[in-house]
Amino acid sequence: MKMSIKRITALIISLSLIFVFSSWAQQGRGRGRIHGTVKDEAGNPLEGVKIVAQHLKYNTTFESRSDKKGKWAIAGLGTGYFRITATKEGYAPVYHEMKVSQFSRNNPPIHFTLKKIQVRSLNSPAIEDEASLAIFEEGNNLFDQGKYQEAIPKFEEFLSKNPTLFHVHINLGNCYRELGDYEQALKHYQIVLDKVKETSGSYEGSEVAARALASMGHVYIKQGDLTKAREYLKQAVDIFPQDETLAFNVAEIYFKERQIDEAIKYYQLAIKIKPDWAPPYRQLGYAYLNKGDYRPAVENLKKFIELAPDDPQAETIRNLIPKLEELIKK
Structure with a gap:
């Protein structure tokens, strides 16, 4: 019986890892x-x-x-x-x-x-409305088409006309990231962080800074450096803890690196931010399974099934729960 449970538990954990990092399937x-x-x-x-x-x-x-x-x-x-x-x-x-x-x-x-x-007024240097918007839209369209090199001068032109909208450096960074020029990408994300610090005094509570840090994390994901990716995504969560997907992504990286206690912490944060989102409950159940803590594992896996009864993994989890409950009774 114990061997059967171990095998099933190992299978579930393996499936969870496949789920977490099957990001590049089917193009x-x-x-x-x-x-x-x-x-x-x-x-x-x-x-x-x-x-x-x-x-x-x-x-x-x-x-x-x-x-x-x-x-x-x-x-x-x-x-x-x-x-x-x-x-x-x-x-x-x-x-x-x-x-x-x-x-x-x-x-x-x-x-x-x-x-x-807003159209520019005497006291507020906003953007030049239609002309600037057209430039920005063109940059976005080029980016969406995968024409990153062509999008760069459009975003640069937009910034030259609207220097106060420094968050557009994230768009520039994204272009360089997709071109594989990670050094330039990180440079533009850092400009955003510096501007936030200059205007607000800190990153705390800044969604723009959180996006810049998350973008840095995605650079390192593309490079395969999960340690640095986790570092930047964690910073993003810490300064803007209202984004459940950021918390979930940090937890996924910790889980992959087998730092289970840290993974649990961020899965719980994702649940706190959005209690009716099913995936964190499933992953939290897997994390507790990994620790051999069957009671919280069962509680979270049951919650996952309640929220996502038709999920492809739901049937496997339903079959596992009674066996885990037997272990709890022993």
Whole structure:
């Protein structure tokens, strides 16, 4: 009986590792689905917003548009890290980076809020509205097409006209990252961090700084340096602990490196931020299994099944739970 449990437990843990790091299968395509909403600053739904999801390794892109209720969805995604960008003429574009799983129907929803671009006034050096927006949109379109070298001068031109919008250095860094020029990519992400420090005094609570740090982490993921990737993603979570996907990504790296206690800490943070998101419960269950702590393992695996009863791993987990409960009784 014990041998059977060990074998099943080992199988589950192996499956979890495959799940965590099967990011590059099928050239970015698969059965994954993401969805969300787009609203303006007043909370009104925005129709016709272009949503682009780009696989950060293979550059495979998927596109959708928001409907009258501001809702959008994209299907056919593989497992891996994606950048999801929302753009609409007259609004400042925004993006979100996250890990998508094609094996889960519970990828977290992404809710965008777009801000109207203001025409420059005497007291506020904002952007040159339509002209600058067109330049930025062109840069984004070139990036979405994988034309990173051509996108760079567009983002540089935009910054020359709008130097206060320093977060666009992240866009430049992303171009260099996809070109494999990691030194230049890190340089631009660092500019963002320096500007945040200069204007705010610290990174604490800054979503822009968190995105820059997360982008640095993704550079190191592409280089295969999980130790440094974890370091930067952890910093991103620590300064902006409202992003469940950042916390989850840090936990995944700790789990892969067999630092189980640290993995547990960040899975729990992801759950605290978004209690109805299923994947952290499953991974937390696997983490406790790894430690031989069957009771919390069962509790979290049951919660996972409750939230994601149709997940491909749900049946295997259902079969495992009674055997773990028998061990708890002994």
